[in-house]
Amino acid sequence: MHLKIAMLGYGHVARELARLLLRKADVLQKEYDLTFSVTGIATQSRGYAINPDGLNLAEALAVIDAGSRLDSLSRSAPVQDTFAFLEACPADLILEATWLNPQTGQPATDYVRTALKLGRHVVTANKGPVAFAYRELAELARQKKRGFFFESTVMDGAPVLVLEREALLASTVNRIRGILNSTTNYILSSMEKGISLEEAVAETQRIGIAEADPSNDLEGWDAAVKTVVLANVLMGADLRPTDVDRTGIVGLTAADAREAVAAGERLKLLCEAVRDGDMVRASVQPVRLPLSDPLSHVAQSSSAVTIETDTLPQITIVEGVTDPSTTAYGMLVDMINIARGRYKG
Secondary structure: OEEEEEEEOOOHHHHHHHHHHHHHHHHHHHHHOOEEEEEEEEOOOOOEEEOOOOOOHHHHHHHHHOOOOHHHHOOOOOOOOHHHHHHHOOOOEEEEOOOOOOOOOOOHHHHHHHHHHOOOEEEEOOHHHHHHHHHHHHHHHHHHOOOEEOHHHOOOOOOOOHHHHHOOOOOOEEEEEEEOOHHHHHHHHHHOOOOOHHHHHHHHHHHOOOOOOOHHHHOOHHHHHHHHHHHHHHOOOOOOHHHOEEOOOOOOOHHHHHHHHHOOEEEEEEEEEEEEOOEEEEEEEEEEEEOOOHHHHOOOOOEEEEEEEOOOOOEEEEEOOOOHHHHHHHHHHHHHHHHOOOOOO
């Protein structure tokens, strides 16, 4: 199979995905009979490039690294925005990795909706479409007989969301508990050592795991969006981030973290979704976990999730320290699974 691919966004994750595609091209062909060409790249700040015959990915990487625009690589009529790009670019698959507004899910939700309506497969690393429009988009993909995959939206490339499709068959997920925001987990781990919240935030910004404005992490918005993704996909819920009972870590002190350790516990920002009859309740809040709880041992920028079902009492998946390459890997796996026809249609 040959897939023509268009990439929305060309930030850290998308560029790591481009490098991964180049590195794994021989493996994809040999093991999965899958070849590809990238027919377009769309960015907000570096322009748009479309070439029906396929762009040179190495050249595109060099252009971005040099601080230049992608327009010079285009071999098609100019486009003015991402929606026009989706219309004009000849592609079977859209790889979407644009920025996220965790309180609206835009603009990614509209990009994914448009791509599916145009009959394209979609792989997204963006939590917004799944948190704000999962049922609508999944049904649209089914109607169009196209794949809509999103493994990288929670815990990067770790196989969590794929469980619904491939592993937890004929099972009912009753409860999900997780440490899902690596920034706040790093901060809380640092505060156990007596480092103040402000100093710990500055450190996460220095090492690149927190944004210049870390409020979405500190106030629990990122964790709430990820909790909703898990609940919607694994539990059949229809939640939105505003439905989550959310409390962030603002206001916590190093003394709070050290007091928990002294009591044989650890302070964590716990994400939870619980089935309650026909409803699913979700929360994000700081909790002191006993050391007997596996989630209490998730340190620094690691993440973990524990899933409880009616068939398998408890499954815990722990992911180590991550970077954009692990998120890119999740997108690559989704691409392979679409090529293998793993989507429902």
